[in-house]
Structure formats: structure tokens, C-alpha cells
Amino acid sequence: MGSRIRFTKAKQVFETYPGLSDNVVEPTSDVAPQDYVRALQESESPLTSICYFAHTLPKRESVWWGMKCVSGLGAVKTDADRHILELCEHWVREGDEEARSAVQAAAEAAKPDSAAVWIGMAAGWSGGSLSPNPDHRVDMPADLTAKAVNAGIMIAMGFVEPSNRDNALDTCISAGLSFAEGGAMPTVSLREPAAL
DSSP states (O other), X not given: OOOOOSOXXXXXXXXXXXXXXXXXXXXXXXXXHHHHHHHHHTSSOTTHHHHHHHHHSOHHHHHHHHHHHHHHTTOOOXXXXXXHHHHHHHHHHHOOHHHHHHHHHHHHHSOTXXXXXXXXXXXXXXXXXXXXXXXXXXXXXXXXXHHHHHHHHHHHHTTSOGGGHHHHHHHHHHHHXXXXXXXXXXXXXXXXXOOO
């Protein structure tokens, strides 16, 4: 399988999502999105690599990556979290409107302070309407899924010990890039930090 990344140049992501530049510095040269993710990870604001990478993938793949990061970082704490991620997985695999609506309903009914809920929002916001009134459809903004995936992973990072956050970032980005290149999603897991 070929690359799952929808862009060939890092700048194209910013052209597609102009608001991304509010949170992520734009590249100064024409580099591949994968290379720019790594450059951001090595920058003074390494967490922006998560935000940028979430925007490079198609919505379903971005949610799948977010689910794996949130689970692998140990941020799934409740039965409601597990249920939402099960619904997300069903939506990723089936991709139908009924599955998307089920995830959105479960995520909206939950307290929005969990990483899993934000991944559920990402799936729910991948389509449908912002308006609850079916007679007045308002399409979801194209970047809501990526923004919610970013929020979910940022919340999950908060569950990681500060001394292990660089490792957490690296494992999420490495797994995501491997998946983006067409492989199966590697397991996201944390190594124990080296003793000082």
C-alpha cells in the first residue's frame, strides 16, 4: 500500500487548512510532510508535530492513529472511555453514517475531559451537520476531526509522567509515520525512562 498522507508537500497542508498556522509554524521550504513532522518534533515546540500530523491524514486514519495513541499512553480510564473507543473502531472499520452518529452521540453525552471522548468527537465531527436541525444542514468544518484528534492526544500526554513525555511523543509520531507509509499501525507503548 502507498502512503496514507494526502499531501506531497508540507506547505499543502497549510494551504488546505489555513487556520493550522495559528498553532503550527509553516515550513520555509518545500519538504515532504513526513519530514516536516520530524522537524517539528525536534523544534522548540515539539508537541506541534501532533497537531500537524493529525491534519496530514484522511479523517478515518487520523482517528485510528489517535485511538492507538490514547490507548497506548494509558489514557483510557473508564468504561465510558472504552465504549467510545469501541464505537470509534467500529466507525473506522465500517465508515457508515450510522456508526459515525453513534460515536458522536456517545461522545457528546460524556464529560469532555477525557482523551477518549475527544477521539470520539473527532470521529463524530468527520461528517454530518453542525446544526441539530435536519432542515438546516451546516457542514462540519474540514479541520474539526484533526483538531479533536490533537486535543485527545494532548489530554493523553497529560497522563504521562513529565520525564517520559518525549518518549510518548516519539512513540506516537513513530507509529503514526509508519502507519502513514502504508503499514499496519504499530503498537503505541511507553518505554520506562532511563534512570538518572
